[in-house]
Each structure stands twice: as structure tokens, then as C-alpha cells.
Amino acid sequence: MVKTESINGCFFWGMLLFVTTVFSQKKTIDVEIRDTVDRVVYRLVKNDSIVEARMYLDKLLEKGKDNPRIQASYYYNYGVIFLSSGRYNKSLNYFKKARRVSQNIPERPFELEIPSLMLRVYREAKQFDKVDSLYAINISKSLKEKNLNKFYNYNDLIISYMDRRDYKNVVLSSEKALKELDEFDFKNEDSIRMHIVDDIIRNEYKLHLAMGLIEEKKEYSYSYRLLNEVEKDSLLFVKRERDAYLKCIAHYKSRYFYEYSPNIDSVYYYQSLAYRYQKIFREKLKERASNADEFIYEILRQENDIAKLSIINKKNKELSTNFFYISFLISFLLALALLFSIYVYRSNKMKNDINEELKEKNKRLLALNEERSRFFSVINHELRTPIYTIKGLTEIIEQNEDATQRQNYIKKLRFFNNHLLGLVNNTLEYTKFHLGNVRLNKEGFSLKKMMVEITSSFSHQVAENNTELHLSIQKDMSSNVVGDRVKISQVLINLIFNAIKFTPDGNIWLSVRKVKENEESITVYFEVKDDGIGIAKEKLPRIFNGFNGTQHIDEYKGGSGLGLYIVKRIVEDLFQSSIEVSSEEGKGTSFGFEVVLEKCKKEKYYKESINYGALLSEHKILVVDDNKINLMITKKTIERSGAQCDIADNGEQAIQMVKDTTYDVVFMDIHMPGKDGLETTREIREFDKEVVIIALTAVDLENMDNKIKDSGMDDIVIKPFKKRDLFQKILAFSKERK
Template sequence: MRRLLRHTVCLLILFSGLWSGHPLYAQQPTQNQLQFEAYINQARSYWNKDTFDLALEELDKAATWAEQQQDDKGLIDCYHYFALINLDMGKEESAQFHNGRAAVFLETNEYPYGTAVHYYINAKILFSEGNYFQAIYMLGEAKSRTNDRNLLNRITLFEGDSYRSIAKYAQAETNYNSLLVNNDPFERDFLRARAYLGLALLDREQDLFPEAIENARNALEVSRANGFTTEYIESHALLTEMFTAANRFEEALMYNRGLMHYKDSVRNIAREKAELETADRIQTEYMQKEIDRQDEQIRDLSESANRSELTAILSSAFLIIISLLAVSLYRNNQIKLKTNDLLQTKNRELHAARDAAVQAMEAKTNFLSTVSHELRTPLYAVTGLTHLLLEENPSQEQKEHLKALKFSGDYLLNFINDILQINKIDAEKLDMLEVEFNLQKIIAEVMNSLQQTAKESKTEMILDFDPDIPSHLMSDPVKLSQIFMNLMGNALKFTKNGEVFVLARLVGKEDDRARVYFEVRDTGIGISEEQQRTIFDSFEQGSIQINREYGGTGLGLTIVKSLLGLFGSEIKLESTLGQGSSFFFEMDFKCKDDLIDDVPFEVTQKEYDFKGLHVLIVEDNKINQVITRKMLAKKEITSDIASNGTEAIEMASSNNYDGVLMDIHMPGISGVEATREIRKFDPETPIIALTAISLDDSLEAFYAAGCNDVVTKPFKPEVFYQKIGENFLEPKLRKTLS
């Protein structure tokens, strides 16, 4: 258990969160402050080498400095480090002592990062006690209080271990694989080593011995190259076990000798003894300091009493009162004992209820994930066949029926997407991006996609964009597009023969931060004061009559409110019945003024000549195979079909394709696993993932496996062809020209 905890400890020690991502001093550091940072850096170096006694010595020096400077946050950090090292050494009682001291300071200090680390330590303690669901819950609390990339990577790793402990192998594998390609500036190789070990343990638990051996060897190679002692030992032990299970005894003996040589070394035995002695000494010193402080307070009170006769009299009276109170307290002691028994019973009941609630949430999440995928698969057939029939010159009457069928399919798909989006937010499955984008381009693309809707409702869309807004901002453009899509779509739905105004104004700019005010205003039917109180609730559209007349799910504004919460913003509303509504909010962005503006930002659709392309379709559903193949044939694209991941690997290895359309969810080998295998012998051929994306799907995992792009099923034909052109045809043309 000690080593299982160890790999989640070091995330705080690589100076990304408490030591580099969160600088202790806003001003130019003094010589003393530089000395404090030197202690911390040296402690980090010792800890990474598993030299715990020296690391504890350096942290003790840092804590002494923080006490002298009355630096509460520095003390919080030091206590957390002491707690984490003691957990690594298997001294849980000492870890809880130091964690408790940090908790006292956190009660009087606003320190979000320190709070996140505190939840993280509690998650580790719960994990060590076997409370895996509660540990996962605590990790979620930690994630909600920090955006430090290194800490989030470490939480991802610990979540993988927690999922593996409760046999949720798919989630654990996704977490580990995402860390194999991490770009962590501090712990890239360490995270890779732990991820390889996690995958090896997963494979061993599923009796996949060849895969377990390969991953353990990868972990050993990374550990040896970087001097990761613990991971080096664990890799040796795992390889010994795997080769023994595979009856490859010579190789098992080789790795076992290496393991025994290290474990039997006198240096390690002496070091572990020194580590325990140092930890005990430091804890004893801190306890003695507390006793000394209390003795000093008693001496001060005693000296004050000697200086004042009145104080002495009052002290005597106070002692008499205390004696009387002691008698009363003694009489009430039995009542308190009974009360404590009742409280402990209730506490156990509450813990059981919380575990049941966590399990119920997990069951709900899994159910929605399954339902979403199962509904999207037949929807793909409905929308795909409708598209094909519309292109086969139907009669006017048939065309009207097909358009009605297409509208119904799109409506049902939007409903499924809204439900899935809400539950992703509730289940905290949404990750925030931090990428550079052009805000005016994002808004223009949304407005362009809604032009047909505006034309049908005879409503004009007007954009008033402040030119002072920086052209290069950092945030999550995908979620920002979803916010504007819902707000503008909602405004168009309730506005006929009117106008929809979209306003973006720069509120202020300081250094590399910009605050922008947004407003979407319409001249539609408006919202009454009573309806405004519930308009952001799920499935709420104001009234049954509005729902019947205008349709919709009533989830759009709920999604907007939830997404803005992820940005730390809040949606506000002003509306007058019969005159229109205005939805507005403000948002902070990080900006990049040193980048050169891209001149064009208009949305352009390219026309491609696909004739001559030959692709591989990987799809287990027979109807979907027929639809996808016919859609490709419409563009004169030839294709082969693989019905599962194993066939896909064999066909990709024996044929040359211009691209692969890879279904993700398949029985047996999944699309992600098949892509990973293909990339071992073919790193060039473009692969597009076709997925009925579910609650647990991670786009990052698709790209990490080797996919070039992702198309969500059921997809719009124009999007499908555009992706094929960008990923299959354009690389082929560039290769031909070169």
C-alpha cells in the first residue's frame, strides 16, 4: 500500500503547484526568501530520489523559516509536504498529525491551492483505508479548486489507480493512456513511468501477460533512464511475476536477482532506519514546541498574577467556579457518552448513505452513457438513409416526407446532445481547454451556422463587436461556441419578423488579462417576471403553451448557465413581456498581444474532388456499413469494410489506404485499441474516429491513440465530406506535389 500511494505523492514536490505554479512572493524576493526556496528545491531533489530523511531535514529548515517570517501559506505548504512524505513512508498517524496542523491554518487563510492539496491528501488517506468511491469524490473536490496542470495530471494518475481498484478498467486505461503522451513541464517522464506501471497492472489483472510484460519493460526503461528508484523496483517485481506466470524462468530469475540485490543492500536498510528516525524526531520536536508554547502562556499568567493582588483574588474565584463546574460536568458525563454513541451511529449511517449516493450517481452516469450510444446508432441509420434518399431525385411529395423525417431526426439528436451535455456537467466529465483563438471568428461562425434559421423566421442578426477587444485570447473556444449557439438559437426561436443583436464590449484590460461584456438581445415574445425565476432550470420553458408552440427541450439555458459556471461567470436576464429579452454576462480572458492577426476569419467551405480515394471502413453495425459505403460512393470513393478491430488491423497491414474511418465502440478490440496497434506499423495513414460519443469518452484519448480527427455520429454529410477532404485528400495532394 505504501508504494501504491507513493506515485501520487510526488506531484506536489516537482515545484509545479506549491513551488513553481504558485509563487510565494509577489515582489522581488529577499535573500531570506531565496534561502527558503533553496530549502524547498533541495527537499524536492531528495524526495524524487526517495531520500526521505534528507528531504525531511530540508523541509524542517523551510518550516522554521516560515515560522520566523510568520508566513502562514508557507507553513501550510510545509505541513502538507510533511504529511505527504509520512504517507509515502507508511506513517499514516504522523501524516494525519501534520495534515491537521495545515487544516488549522486553512481555517483562517484563503488559499485555494492549499485547500485543493488538503482534499488530495484526504483522498489518499481514504484510498489507503479501502474507501475508493469516497477517495474519487475527494479527488473531484480537489480538481474543482485548482487549474494547475501538473496537479491535475497527478490527480488523473491517482484516479486511474482508484478506478483500477474498483475494477473500472476502461476508465483506468483511458487515464493511463492520456498520461503516456503528456506534456507536463516538470514530471513528464515520471508520469509516463507510473502510467506504464498502471497499464501493466491492468493487463495482469485481466490475464493479458504479453501486454503486461511490454508495459512493465517500458516502465523499467523510463525508470532506469531517470533514476526513479521506486518505479525501478516495482518494474523488476512485476516482470519477475509475469515471466514466472509465463513459464519463462530464466528471465524471471534475472529480474528477481536484480530486485533482491537492491532490497538486500545495507545502504537501503540503513536509509529506511534513518528516514523513520528523522520523521519521529521532527514530529516530536513540533509536539515539544507546542508544549513549550503552552508552558510559556502559563508562566505569563502566573507572573501577571504575582504583580496584581486583584488578579490573584479573581484567579482564586475562578478556580472555585471551575471546581463547581467540574462536578456538574462529571454528572453530565454519562449523558455525553450516550450522545457520542448516538452520534457515532448516525455518522456510520451517513457514511453508508454517502457511499450509496456515490454508487447511484455512478449507475446513473453509466446508464446515460449506454442509452446515448444506443440511441445514436439507429439515429445514424435514420439520418444517413434520409440523406441518401434526398439525393436520389425523389418526387415532390416524397421530398416533403423525407424533409420531415430529417427534421425529426435532427430534433431527436439535439435532444440527446442536450441531455448528455447536462449530465456531463453534473458528473464533472467536462475538461476546460486553454488554447488561443479569435473571438470575433468564433461568434461569426455561430451566426453563420444560424443564418438559415434566421431566414426562416424572417429575423435579422446584427453583430456589434468592439474593435478594441484583443484578437488573440486564451480560453475554451468550443464551450464558448456552445454558449453562443444556445443563446442565439433561443433568441431566434422566440423572435419572428424581428432582430437579434449580439454585442461584445471590452470592459477593461490590465497586463495580459482582458474582461469582455457579452449580450444577446432580441425583439421576441419576452419573459414574464414569474417565468424568469425558473427559466434557467432544466426542462423549463416558461409554460406548457410555449413548449407546444415553439418546441425544444428546455435545456439550452440550463446548459448556458452550467457552462458559464465553469468559466467563473454568471448569466443575467432582463426581459419585458411582449417586447423582447436580453441575456448578458462578463468573462475574463488571458490575451496575447504579441501575436500577428490572421487576416481572414470568414468561414469557408472547400469543394473537393474525391475521385480516386480508397479508404477502409471499420464498423461492426451492418446497416451503418451500407450507409457509410453508399455515402462514399456518391463522391466516387471506393472502400473496403472491416467488421471489427482485429480485421481492421489485418487489412491495414496488408493494404494501402488513403485513410481509415474508425468506429470507436466495437465488441472485442475497440477502435482506440485498433488505432494504437495500427500506429505501431503505420504512423502516416490518416485515421478519423467515428463515434457515438458517450459520457465517458475522451477526445484527448482518441488523439493520444493516434487519430487525426473525430466525427460524431450521426454526422451531417457536409461535415463528413469536409473532414475526409481535410484529412485524406489534402495530405495526398501535398505528397503528390512534393
């Protein structure tokens, strides 16, 4: 939590200006002097001229010792000076003296101001029980008299809740104060008081509301908008405290980008900005502390002089007493000098520590920026190649009338489309690992089926490369397992793709064997081996380092270097295993890793062939998507299975169609204009709890999984999807599945 003491100054000076303005509205000839005194002291203290303020008050008291109004003003303003210097007991004493003197004056000066400032003293001194009791008295009186003073009392209460880390009450009190401020009628108030309350105090409420919501981990987007509004109006704050406010805003913005909308660049940027404002504020605070120390010393010296004169008069020991006090004064000065030296030493040490920390953060930011630049440079090149090929093949297919050649080009087009999809998936996976947003998802699958599908997917590429891809599966091992099929496939596909690239006119072996097995689980070992060009021993330690591992790749055929980085992260971070690699130049390379998988209780998870047309012919399905092309593709895919398919291109239309027609399954896109998929699903669930709703979307599953489930959807299919996966989802939820 950010200490609220560092941002209370603007409220303090606004309150002083407010109370002096309130008094000026009731000015009479009798109290004109007091009004002038209050304003002069306010300006001097605000500008850190504390010693000048003390001298001004002392001279005033000499001329008006018998005037109770001047005495009351003297005590009141001394209380203000001690409050601004952090001497809360002294401040309370002077405020109480001012109140006692004021009670004997007909117009009762400071009757409004003193309770509000005493509330501030109790809050600053962390005497929260007194804050609560005095707040109740003050707010009751303010509500009865319908004056603006209640908004200052609200602010003190809110800040005290921040100090107590009672963030729930910070939020409730801030919202209540803002609501009452919006409803307050300012038509009978002067422009200065209206500016203080409606501009400065309003921004205080907004800032504390944003801080409280973020501490409560609620409504991050609304909090971020409030922080932006307060930052935009920062010039309204008192200049001497503005840096403290901006430091708070930067700190909570960095928390927004760390906790809610992960963006490491923004986190580092706002942390650095907060440190910079903190440094500026500390410099100003040190200067103000120096002025306050001089004032406190002068007060103490005056009090010691009075005590010294009293001792001389009573005991008639002038010489010995003078010697004693002179010695005490010298010792006091030496102690102050020592304390000041320690203060300067610690301040310099703190400044040096902060500078070193900022230098280190700057180095990391520069390294991150360099890596990001390399990332975009490499990905730009890697994406352009398959996109150019796909574009060219599309034009060739359009112009070619030979059916055999068109089929050959379509196969090439499908290969480059899969290659582009793999590159995009690797890029997204790389970003997720950097943000820590990757996890395993369990599902039942057949190891044998998965291995065969992976091998078949490379048939065109190995033929183009004149390479043989061999598959070996241990016969006596369990094939039906539960685990993350997608992540295992991603590792094997990246390894095979890497092997094909460096094994022209050669052989690649993909194998899986059992390491150990029990009733609940099986440990299997996957290996991808080739007889290609191999890797030099000195380069082996760097091949998994993302962009830093591309030297070996770039020398031969180019590439992004992301594939092996993703392989290592998945195997080590997610499967808690290790990737083994051995290689010899000119003879080939071998990659291997172990994975522990649960055994599947079902007899067989995938059937070798399923007649989906026969199983889905009785089904009625609705597809909701705002993209016309996606609607056409999904509708054609479902209709080829024999099912009846309706389409809707927006949420409102989908809701009405579900009301009018009984559907077995509804496939729902997430991001749509107007009502999105989540809102549409929630509205459907209000009148239909039975219909199966499956998210059909390209969103990042790691970030949206909980939101999708919470909306009432039954399952998720990620685009681009395989027909088999789509049909099996339909069968899994169908009441008529055989």
C-alpha cells in the first residue's frame, strides 16, 4: 500500500484556503485584522516560509496582548504551523488554547475551522478512535447547517481508512462522497469555495476510489479510467504536493498493468515514472523539513530561555544557571549537527541506492526493447514468406484449368497454410510464456492415433525434401491416455519440422516407448532423431535460447528460433521434465523427453472411423458469428455431416432464434459487435437452461477460459478447428448419441 501521508498536503492547503474564505464571507470591521492574519500565515506556510510566519505572529502578539481576537488568531495559526511541521501534540495544544479564548468572543471565531483541523491532527497521529468519534460530531453539525465542511470531513475519514487498510470502506465512503458532491447545490457558494470542493476535493475522492478498488482487486478498468482523469487534472493540485499525487497515480497504473492487463513494458515504464516523482518529492520534502527544523528549534529555544529566566529568579544562581544552559545549548546544537549529518548521509545513500536500482531497471528495459525489436524483425520475415507463397499459389490455382495440377497446388497451399498457422501458434506461445499465461489442459486421446496424424501431416513436406519419416510405436504399451494432446503434439511437430529443415535426402525417426507403467499412469519417452547435418558441440547450449539460438539456424536455412524455445518451455515448465539432445556434425541429431500421462478409463477414446453423417443427420444446429466467411465455412462443414444448420450474425438475432426454434447445439463466437457471445449466452440462459452452447472462437483460451464457463457456455472449440473435433463435441453433448 502507498502511504497516504505523502498525498495529504493538497487537501490540507485546500482546507485552509476554504476556512479563510468562509470567514471572509462574514467579515466585519472588528475581525478584519484576524482575517488578514490568517491569510498572511496561510501564504507563508504554503510557501514553506515557516520561520517568517513565526516572526510575523510574535510581532503581532506583542502589539495586541490585550486583544482576545488577536490571541485566538495567534494560537490558531501556531497550531496550523505545528500541524504542517508534523508536531501533532503541539498542534492540538494550540488549537485547544485558541478554542478556549474564542469561547469568550461574541462571534466565536474558528468555531468551524478548529474541529476540522483537529480531525486532521488525529488522523495524522493515527488516533483512529478519536477520528471516528470526532467525525461523527463534525458531520452531524455540517449536515444540520448544510455547509461544505462535510466534504473535508469525508476526505479525512477516507484517508484514515486507507491508513487502516480498510479498503472496502475506502471504496464505499468515496462513492458516497462523490454522489453527495454531485447532488450538492453550489448556486449560493462563491467561485473560490466551489473550485476547492468541486475540483480539488473531487479529484481526491476519485484518486482514493481508484486506489481502494485496485487494493480490493475490483473494477480495474474503471479504476484505470479514474487514474487517467485525476492525472489529466493534476494541475489543480497544490504545486508543492503535485509530485506525490503523480507518484501515486504512476504506482497504481503499474499495478493495473501487472495484475489485470499484463504488459511488462507498461509496468516498467510506470514504475520508473513513480520512482522519478518520488525522487522529486523527497527533494522538496527535505527542503521543507529543513525549514520546519529551524522553526522547531527556535520554538524550543524560546521555551528554554523562559525556563532559564524562571530558574534565575527563583534560585538566584545566575552564573551557574547560565553556564548550565549554555552548555546544554551547545550540546543541543552538536546533537542537531550530528542528526543532520546522519540525515544527509542516509539521504545520499538512499539516493544512490535508488539511482543504482533505476540503472539496473534501465538495463533490463533496454535489453527487453532490443529483444522485442529482434522479435518483430524475425517474425516479420518469417510471416511474409508463407503469406507470399499462399498469395502466389492462390493466383496460380485461379488461372490453371488442369485439374491434376490444381490438386497438386492445393496440397502445397494446404501445407503452407499449416506452416503459417504453426508459426502464429509459436509466436503466441512465446508471448504467453513471457507473461506466464500458459497451463496444461487434460483430455482423453489415443497416443497411436496422435502419432499417426502427426506423421501424416508432414507427408507433403518430407516428399518435397526427399526425406523419409519413420514411425515406431511400442506394441505392448497402453495407447488410451489422458493429458494435454495439443502441447505434446506442438513439441513433436516443432522437433520434426526442425529435423526436416536440416535433413535433406535423409531419414527422420519418430518413436515412442514405455518407460514405466502402473494402474493409474504411464511414463512414455518420445524421441525425434535424424541423420542430417548435426549441430556443433559449442552451439548446443544455445539452441533453446529463442532468438539467441538462431545462429546455427541462420547459417543454414533461416528461421525464427522460436520452435526449440517453445519445446524447452513446454517440456520443462509445464510437464516438469527435461529435454535431452545429442548431436554430431555430419551424422545427425536426436531430441528426447519423458512425459507422465494418466491412463484413460474408457475402452477406446477414438474410433478409427466414424460415420458422422449417420450420427448427425437428426441434429439441428445454430452457428452465431459476425464474420460472413466464417459462417459460410462452418455451415458447409456441419451440413456435409448431414446435420441441419441455421446461422445468425449477431447476438440479438441468435436470442430470438433460440426462443423460436429448438436446437441441439449452439456454436457461439465470443467477439461480436453489439451483444458479444458472453452477454448473448447469459441472456439465453435466463430462459433456456438445457440447450448446449459451445464457444467457437479464436480467443486466447488461457485468458478467457473462466469467463467463458462463467457465462453459461458448456464447452469450447478453438478456431481453426479440425472437423473431427467439432463433430465429437456435438456427439459428446447430444442426447441422441448412440
